[in-house]
Amino acid sequence: MTLLKNFEIALDYLEQNLEKPLDIDLLSQLTSIPLQQFEVAFSALxxxxxxxxxxILKMLDCAQKLAFETRVSIEDISHQAGFGxxxxxxxxFFNAIGQTVYDFRVKPDWGNFFSRQQPLNTLAKGLNNVQDFSNDIQIIEFRSQRLIAIxxxxxKQYLSxxxxxxxxxxxxxxxxxxMSxxxxxxxxxxxxxxxxxxxxITAVLNDAQYDALTASIAASEHFYVTTLPKCKMLQLPHRGCDIGLEDKIKFLYGVYLEREGYQLAxxxxxxxxxxxxxxxxxxSTILLAVN
Incomplete structure (x- = not known):
């Protein structure tokens, strides 16, 4: 089953369970998409x-209830959508639909309502039009690395x-x-x-650095040690802005994995x-772990 087909299972589940909180762990189990790749793969596709x-899915459902189920109170609609x-x-609701719940109940702006559905109508479209970066991809055996991380x-503006x-x-x-x-x-x-x-955000620690800094790291509130394990990776170099980087990530998840028969690790x-x-x-270099 392709990655897109697996995600359709998640989308169907969400549509049937709008009142429940978003549970990425459960969606990962239902779709067999690895937990550590789930959110990135979803965004890429x-x-x-x-x-x-x-x-937006929940708010569109609430909008339908506000307009056509007028005997149901706003408080009940809020509760049904899982809001405390x-x-x-x-x-x-205002952020998603562009009207207050009270204005929408009295006079819904249907033109605006349908325009807000466009992101749902264009999901996963355009994958056939992405640039092909196959010639730049290498398959590597990545060696395990111990990392200092925060x-x-x-x-994003505070990432720097x-x-x-x-x-x-x-x-x-x-x-x-x-040099790290x-x-x-x-x-x-x-x-x-x-x-x-x-x-x-991580950097490699060699054995000597790790031995010397173990106590300091253990006492830190923000820094910790993690590991990137030995694995097979798709390696794709990139030079330039993040927009081009996103195009390459989209190609890897949306085209290359299925075409070459790889599964996400x-x-x-x-x-x-x-x-x-x-x-x-x-x-930069994109490294995507696969089986």
Missing amino acids: FHTNIDSYFT QSMEFEQA RHQGE QTINALTAWQEHHHINHQ RSFHLMKSLDTEPNSNVDVE DIPLVIERCGINQDKKMV
Whole structure:
């Protein structure tokens, strides 16, 4: 079964369980898509993150109830959608539909309502039009790496601060960050303006560094040790902006995996940041773990 077909199982489940909280662990089990790849793969294929998708799905259902089930109170609709507080529901509805719940109940703006469904109507479209990067892909045997890590969960605009925090930690412990391999372990992709990202910012620790810094790391509130295990990886180089990087990630998940018969391994998508080239462009390598 293809990745898209597996995700259809998740989409069907969400449509039938709008009142329940989003459970990525359960969706991963239902679809057999590895947990550590689930959210990134969803965003790569569907151009939105799964939280946003599920929210708009719920709000469209609530809009139908507000317009046509007028005997059902706003509080009951909020409860049925899984919201604990009406204020939380009202804000989510306004963000998704563009009208307050009260205005929509009295005079729904159907033109705006249908325009808000466009993201759902264009899911996973356009994969046939992505550029083919097959000639640049290599299959490598990745060697296990011990990493010092700090996790960024929040707005992308503050990601550089987290990266700088790791650099400062390395400098404080006399580790030359320019000589250390640096990996971003992607838990999510920033597919939308002002969206939050979830990524582990990491750098390789050799045995001597690990032995010397074990106590310091254990006492830290923010830094910890993790490991990238030995595995087979698809390696795809990239030079330039993040938009081109996203196109290559989309190609890997949406086209290359199915065409070449690979299955995802339960290891996060990895972006190795290699530095700046002579043209002042960021040089990166995409590493996708497969079986």
